[in-house]
Structures are given as structure tokens and as C-alpha cells.
Amino acid sequence: MKLTAEVAGQEHALELQREGASVVAEVDGRRYELEAREVEPGSYLLHAAGRVYECRVRRTDGAAGASEVHVGQQVFQITLVDPKRLRHMQSAGAQTGGRAAVVAAMPGKVVRVLVAVGAQVEAGAALLVVEAMKMQNELKSSKDGTVVELQAATGATVNAGDVLAVVE
Amino acid sequence: MKLTAEVAGQEHALELQREGASVVAEVDGRRYELEAREVEPGSYLLHAAGRVYECRVRRTDGAAGASEVHVGQQVFQITLVDPKRLRHMQSAGAQTGGRAAVVAAMPGKVVRVLVAVGAQVEAGAALLVVEAMKMQNELKSSKDGTVVELQAATGATVNAGDVLAVVE
Amino acid sequence: MFRKILIANRGEIAVRIIRACRELQIAPVAVYSEADAAALHVRLADEAYLLGPAPSVESYLRIDRIVEVAQACGAEAIHPGYGFLAENAAFARAVADAGLTFIGPPPAAMELMGSKTNARRAAARAGAPVVPGTTEPLQSIADARATAAQLGYPVMLKAAAGGGGKGMRFVAEADELASAFTTAQSEAAAAFGDADVYLEKAVARPRHIEIQVCADTHGNYVHLGERECSIQRRHQKVIEECPSPIDEADLRARMGAAALKIARAADYVGAGTVEFLVSDVTREFYFLEMNTRLQVEHPVTEMVTGIDLVREQITVAAGAPLSFTQADVAWRGHAIECRVYAEDPDNNFMPSPGRITTLRVPQGPGVRDDGGVYAGAEVSIYYDPLISKLAVWGRTRAEALDRLRRALDEYAVGGIKTTLPFFRAVVRDEEFIAGRLDTGFIPRFNERHAAHANEIESDARARDMAIIAAALAHTPSMAATHDGTAAQSPVSRWRSAGRVAQQRGYTG
């Protein structure tokens, strides 16, 4: 299996084969012969030539193939892409051409909607306020433009990654 | 659903109905309206009119329908029987007519076989020795008779509940 | 002693109080919202009653309902924990009116200390030092100039209606006063609809240090020394220590004496905390406020003094004298607490609710964890994101730091983001190790840490392992099951999950 992994803006080529607990992997040409076991849900114990790595993988919300992986005190944000599929993942909320989506960064409740569809807004203008755990979070437009979509009403419950508004 | 539960040699009639987390149960005519949630695998949190019971259920080896249930500091050995099936469970290792099975009480390794098929033995005579966790456990005949079956060889790994010998 | 206590709270503090009840052989009664029916505090209680829907105003803040439940179930006392109704004098009165005991100070003490200006006046009258200044609004820039000159620079402008840092301005010298005065006024007006500002003497490099006090109904007042709480984000503490890295017996004795004067002036009963600002430059200290409840950071005092503060709260409320005198209180070693929040430290401590999939809590010598969750529990969007308090003890601050580093590395919470990675970096930070703490620590740390980040990320081997693990997790057929028996052919995760369930004996 061949994959591309994006970590901190860099792409890494990954090739992976396994048989039972044995895994042979190449990352950017660096070859590893490993034993891999899922010791707890999402926790992978990798033995690599005597070294032990306990890697705790958390699927992150948003783009498919995205994970946060903890190895000791280090944390890596990793996005996997299968090159065969030629499907390039983009992080949610990014500007796509002239459209900018405003995405909920955390699950919560919409406590205030500050604009209406059709409103002219500047980059940095607050569009909605989402509350979770006693903390209010203002969601802002990333560009100057017109609010063309508004998916949230006051009191609605939203999940992380939900598109709440689009500015064009 | 109607069941019979055997606890400490006593039989209790159980009737149980549920809808979602709501459970209505009658035990020997005592009626309980409950909320039941499996909070962790095998751990059932029962709310009954304000009282909270965390019941930790462990399926025991041996007879089907047998469990050990911990409620606070109390432990109950419970065997459930579905009366429709008319199948009466018997604890493993019990004498059935003239035959007595010798059953492994714990998983382990057979370290010595002390008798051969055809041997005459007295009640209390040691037939095999099984070892686990540095402790040796002598398995004894529960009756006078002849060894008619012997399922274990030295070095074999056995599981709790395995019949290792039969004396007739 | 009480036979039954209702705990009007949730999460880790409810669990903490349940433990104290169990140790005293008192039956603990939990209350819960619809979001908390399977919460840990419910699982560990003898009885549990539903208060209402998830939002706090409909559940944990429902005074009427809580008192009604307590009466109906035969509880003799109510422990409010902290947060929610803990500093609500009306609640304390309602509990007393229902013939029950409120486990906390008398309502009058709560009311006196609940008002910033009254508390400041009471402290000053009792002879405790307060920050020089006046809470009277400044009439004009001329008035400001005169007051500032009288106090001596640097000074601090504060909004009269204020809080949360808004309308607050540090003024180092006279030249800066005019523009700062205008800005503070307009900020205050925008934030609170009230432009009034007042002046205080500024405390240079302020440390936030507080004194734990205990009092009983027999007139005994004892202080248990200090806690250093300078490391804060959004004006909320995240790391606390006992003793302060300053660790001067003389300063402790003077601050303790001042705190007890204030507690006596308030006719205080139970456990309370007197907060001070301490200048890291002059070591002068000034009364800030008094918290009329248990503090989140109480474990560090417990570890160093050996005294169980919740147990003491309960026995004092039942009329017993304190189980110790001032002479009995001894401080042994050093304790540090980290508040484990369900928050994203890389994203401005944004809340990160969700289901906890796996949980490995550190164990072993000198480690204490006061948690409110379990593997499989849901961290709700409705409440404070504190999931646990990790506290460690060592003979010295250096040993405690060794423990803390080890315990943080051992701690693993799956499924949600937590502040653990932040703490793992802080415990390796030079200023933190040196004990150079003040309330400006986190911004300075963030700058240092950003500079370091590149070095740490350069561990290519760990990164490669992370990539491989991510690939195994995303292509489940790649991973062996945890008992080492690998599937011979690719199987879907569904079948794999089924197999695990079967091994555990669910099917059948």
C-alpha cells in the first residue's frame, strides 16, 4: 500500500506491508521492520529494532484521513492521502477561490447570529457566537464579501466542522 | 421475558421488559421500575427509584448462563435458566449418576499425570497436577471408582472447565 | 455526624466529595442533569436524582429542586462543591430554611466577601494590607494625575464595573497617564456601558498567592499555609503549588496571620481561601479577595499538610472542632497540581468536548489524580471543561517536578484534546523549573515555546512512527489485534470489533 502523509506542511511518501503483527514500512525511503499491536483502542505499540513507540491516534474532525498522533510528549497532525484516488484533502474552513466557509471549531450551541444573508462584511467581522463549556467563541469572516449562506439559528447545536456560513 | 435465576441454592423467578433505557422487572413478585445503562463493558448502572446500583457482571467459565455479579462489596453467583428451554444447568464437575468428572478449576499447564486409564482410585486420590502462576493444584477424584477417561497429557495447556478425567 | 449528604455538583469535585463521604461512612446522594445520567459521580453514589435538562440553569442551578430532593431523600446536609451554587448566599439560606445544614460558611460571611468593595474595606479594617488606591471613580484627568502622584507610579487603571481585564491599563509613568485614562474609559464604556475608572498602585511582577484557612464553630481559626497560583490563562489558574517556590517561613507566617484576621472579621466557618497579590520584586503582599468555598487547587495543600480539607469541611459543619491546631500544622515537601482541561492548548485553549475513548491515569509514588471521567464517558459541551486534577508530591520542588514530568508523560486521554501537551512543555521550561512565576508567565512561555517548537519536531523517527500508526489506524485491516493474533486476511473493522466483543464474552 502506498500513501502520502502530510505533516506540518511537508509531504512524506509511505509504503506499508504487513503480515500478522509484522509490518515493513518505508517513509521517504527510510525502511523500518516493525511489530505493531493495537494494545488499546487507537493505541498502537510499535517495536522497531528494540525501540518502543506507543502511538496514540485520534481521528480528528474535519477532513477525511486526518489524525492527531501522540508519541511520548510529541504531537503530530497527520493527513493521509491515497495518491491513487487523486483526491486532495483540504482543511475545512479554507478559502476556495472566492468563497470562504465559516466552520464551527468546536461542538456547541449557537448563542447569537450577528449577520443576515446578504450582509456586507469585512475580513475579521464576527458573524456568529458559539458557546461551549462556559466559553463563547466568535466566528469571524476570513475575507471581505457578502454573506451568501447562513446555516445556523440561535439555539441550534452544532458539531465541530459544520459549515455555519459562507462569505463570497 | 421470563427466566429463573439460581442464587446461593435458591431459585428466583424473574420477569423483565424494556424499552430504551427503561426496564420493568419483577423478581419473585417484587416490582422494580428501572433505568439501565451499560456504562462500561459488563458494568450496568441501574437507577431504581433514586437508588443507584452499579452491577459488574462477569461471565463465569463452565455452565452457560452463569455469572458472577459484584454490587458494591457484595458478590453474587448467579445462574440464569430459561424455563422454556427446560434445560437444567448443572455445575461442572458434579457427580452425574455413577460418573464423576474431574474438571480444571483454573487455566494452566498439566505438570504431572498421576494415574492411568483403568486405575482404581479412592475418593480424594490425586489424579493430576495442574500449575498456574507458580501454584500447583492437585485435582482429586470425588468418588471411589475406576479411571475411565483421561484427557490430559503432561505439558498440555488446559482451560478452566475442561474435563480432564472421568472416574466411574 | 451526618448519615446522608447531598452533593449539589457534578464532575470531579462531586467525585471528590463522594470519596470523603465514603471515608466518613456517610451515604452520598448525587444529583444530575439529563446529560449526566451515566456520569462518574452518579456511578459512585448510593442514590442519584435527576434535576432537569442539561443546561445548568435548568439543573445544577435549580435551588428549589435541589432542596426539594434533599428533603425528600432524607439528606441532613448539602455540600455545594465549587462553582454552580457554592458562593450563592441565597442557596445557603434556602438550605438552612429547609432545616438542612449547608456545608460552607454562614451566609453573612459569603455576602460580605461576595462584594469586592465590602471585602476590601473589611480586610483593611481588620488590619490586612490592601493595594493602595481608591475604588472611587476618577472625576477627571486632573483628579487622575493627583491620585497617581499620591500613590506613586507605576499605577493601574481599572474599570469600576469591571472584571476580565477589560478597561484595565498599566501606567508606568506620568507621561502615559492621559492617553491610558482615555483608552481605559472608552474600553470600560464599550464593555460594561459604564466609563468609570479608578486607580490602584500597580504591583510589580505580581504573583498570585493564596492562604488556605479553616475555622470551626468553636472559635478556632487555623491557616494551612499558601498556594502559588500565578500560572493563569483567561484569569483562571492552570498550575498551582504548595508551598510557593518563594517558600519563606516568615512570609508564610505574616500572610497566614493576615488571612486569619480577615477570616475572623467575617466570622468565617469551614474552609476558605484568602487571595493575595505578592510583588515578586518587593515581596509586599496585598489582599485581593476571599473565596468562601473549597478551591480547585485544594489537593496540593492536602498533600503537603496531610489534612483532608473536605473531610474537615464535613466534620466542622456537623459541629465538631477542627481536628488540628495551628501548632499541629506542618508542611512536608512540595506539591504541584495541573488542571487537565478538555481544551486545545494549540488553539487558544478552545473547548474540546467529546467522548473519551481511552484513559490511562498515571499511578505510582507521589501521584494523585482527582478525576471525574472514565473511558467511554462523554465530556459535555454544557459544563466547565475540567476533567481531572493531577497533583504530585516530592520531598523538594525538584523531586516534585521530576514526578510531574513523569506523570504527565504517562497520562493518556484518547478521543478528545486536553491541556496535557501544554503541561508537558511547561514542566520542561527553564523559567518554570527555576520557579520564576508571575501572572505574565503564559504569554512569555508561549514565545519561548514557539522558538523551541522546531527543534522538537525534528525528531524524524518519532514522526515516521506517528505516520505509520496513523496509516494502521486508517486502514484497520493493517493492524493486529491487541492480543497479537493477527487476522490472516484483510477483515473489516466491523468484524474485528465483533471478534473482540466475542472474546470478552458478550455474544452468546
Place this chain on the structure above:
Amino acid sequence: MFRKILIANRGEIAVRIIRACRELQIAPVAVYSEADAAALHVRLADEAYLLGPAPSVESYLRIDRIVEVAQACGAEAIHPGYGFLAENAAFARAVADAGLTFIGPPPAAMELMGSKTNARRAAARAGAPVVPGTTEPLQSIADARATAAQLGYPVMLKAAAGGGGKGMRFVAEADELASAFTTAQSEAAAAFGDADVYLEKAVARPRHIEIQVCADTHGNYVHLGERECSIQRRHQKVIEECPSPIDEADLRARMGAAALKIARAADYVGAGTVEFLVSDVTREFYFLEMNTRLQVEHPVTEMVTGIDLVREQITVAAGAPLSFTQADVAWRGHAIECRVYAEDPDNNFMPSPGRITTLRVPQGPGVRDDGGVYAGAEVSIYYDPLISKLAVWGRTRAEALDRLRRALDEYAVGGIKTTLPFFRAVVRDEEFIAGRLDTGFIPRFNERHAAHANEIESDARARDMAIIAAALAHTPSMAATHDGTAAQSPVSRWRSAGRVAQQRGYTG
């Protein structure tokens, strides 16, 4: 200080040593058998090497392999833990011969104390009290009579080749001697193929009390007080306390001085334990043996003195002096440890290996758990069934008992049987609460407990709930999932497990 240490052990003690390494910033190297590839001590290590198949003789007892691994990976020292090779002088020599440091006493001290008779002679020479008697075999019943008369009744007959209580007979008075002598001889012959028996003065109501000693390479010898270990099953301790419920400073000082004499006589270095029998009647004490290693029960001493014994073992092995003097050692409060074994207490403590399905370890104030397992871990049939040591601390023994009762009730291990229910009953037992402990405690407790059992079982409500829960577990479609969302129609457990996996984000 060392940079890398190999830990030649497994389970909870390997984890304990890994923690000490982490706190000292030493890289811990684990070794493991084929049965332990996913064990907790492997998960927490930096490096891990396979020794061989599951049986100990092919893995954890392989001196050659362990030394080879240590050399190959660049470890500078080896910590043996306890059990396995910990008291094997040949191992200690092999480690030294390989140019590595053995974290333990010199081999000569291990050899001296490894021989019962030599240790007894050395102790007597050093001026420590030994049980009056002789280890010379008795020649005849006349010889037995003369020796017994000289010692004074009661006396104890013991097998010369003995151990494990076989060939041992308590003789209260002269009339009983002849028949006891014959029985003991024939029992000894049957058990050991050697009929020789000898006589010792019997200690009335013996308590098993031991002294922790520490020594360094600079000639410093310090004792850390006593541990009471009278509660034993199969001559193995199950509950230990520090201090002893006797808690007399004078007795502690005298026993401590005797223990240090023995340690000095053996040129001891590191942490060791001198075991004594103490008569509960006369409070006389007698040297029993010296264990030249860390003890399982070391946590209770650590909690009361604040000293980390494993840390000290490592620093002493690296050549540092002890970090404390005798004058620095202070005992604060009371600690109790329970050994949590995978055993069935209702079935003569029969081993109960298997997979741990769920694990809730008690937390909160004054509780320490040193475990070696996790939810999902397999307790193997090949090794000692100790899965964890639970230790609690309180200001007084009474407070420690309150903690212990609470912590035991909180502790939940799913999937296997453990000794927890036994401890829950013991901590409620009157004799235990009163501190009336001696080595005959468990048989007496079992009698009392059997008498109580019926009362406890009479809680019909709890029994009914247990029945309902058992029915829910056996008919999975009956149970709601743990987030409270119930299936609308009966679904199989397979689908239910799949749904949970999906919620956790495995599929897809």
C-alpha cells in the same frame, strides 16, 4: 548518574522501576517474554527486547540472555526488581563481570543472607536476638526432651530440610512432645525425603515485623522503621502496614538498631529488609531472615517517610551517598497496602488468570496504586498473580482504614477474579480494625467471616439488582448502550459492538 538502565523483570515492579527511571531522566529498557509483548512494562519503556518463550526459565531467568541484551543496547546498570533473579548472587556476579552495575547489594552479602543458618549465625554474632534453639538435628526423643526443657515450653519442631510449614509442629507442653516428634519426623520424611527435625523456642502469637534498611558505598547505614506483615496466606504476605499497629518508638528504635547491626555485619549496600518475629505477648523480637532486595511492600514505607526507595537504590548504585541521614527520617501518619492478586479468595486463593476486560483503579486523596496491567491486558498463567499493590495513607491508622475501605470499594477489575472481595471483608473485620494481628489472622478471620456471610447475603434488594443485571448481560438486546441511546428494536450484540466502534471513529 546512569543514562540507561535495563529492568530484568516484568509486571507491576518493572513498571515501578520504569517510573523511578523516568523521574531520574534515565532511559528505561524493558525485557519481555513472548507472553508479554503487549504488557504495560513494555508499553512504558523506551526500548524493549524479547528474551524468549513464556516460561520463566526460558525468559526472565535467562542470565546469559539478559546480560547480552544489556551490553548490546548500551545499558549501564541492571535492576532486578524482586522475584526472578533478584536474590541470585550468580546473576549479580555475571552482571559485574560484564562490566555493568547490579542495582542491589554485593554478591557476598546476598550469599551470606541467602543461607538460613549462616544468616542466623551472622545475626547472633552481630548481637541481634535470634530465636533460642539449635538447627542441629535431634538425635532421639530423649535429646528432644532435654533440649525442650532447656529452652522452656512452648517449643516449635521444624524440619531441617524444611519450608512451607511441612514437618512443623507447635508443642505447648512436655506431654505433647513425644507424639509431635514422631509426626513431625514422618511428615518431614514424606515431604523432603529427610526425617531430621530440630527445636526452637516457640514465639507466642507471633507477629511478622520487618525493618527497612538503606546503606550506601560511603559507609552510611540508616533504617526507615518497621512494616507489619503478619497477615499471610500460604506464608506469603497479603496486607502490610507502616508503622505496625503496635507503634512504639522505643521498640522501633531497638529493632532498627538490631537491623543495622546485621546490615553492617553483611557489608550491605542498597535497600534491604531485616525480618523479625515479634511476640504479641512479650514484645520480644527475634531475627528471622534478611531479604537482600526491594520488598513488594516498600510503598507503605515510602508513603510514611516520604523517601523513594527505588530512586535511592539507583542513586546509591551510581555511587551517590544516601540522600538522608538517620536524623532526617521521620514517620508521618499510617499507610496500609493490599496486594491485589488474580486469585479466587473464595476458593483457597486459587489463581484466576485471564483477560482484564475493564479496570477502575481508585483515585483521590491518600491513595496510591502500583499496577502492572490495563483494561485489555492478559493475566498470564506463567507468572506470579500479583496484578497491583494498592496502598493508602492517613494521618492515623483509623483514617488510613477509612481510606482503604473507600478505595477497595472503588476498585473494579472486570474479567478475572481478584482478592479485592477478601480485602473488602477484612477491612470491615473487628480484629483487623483493632490491629490485633498475628500470623494466625487469616484462619481466624475465615471463621468469623463464614458466620457473617449469611447476614450480608440477606440484602435482597442488591441481590435482585444483581439478577437483573445478569439477565441484561446475558440477553444483550435488553441493555441500552452506555450513552443512553437505546436501540429501538432488539439488535444483536454484534451490531451493537459495531455501533460503538463506529461512534469511536474506527470504521470508515
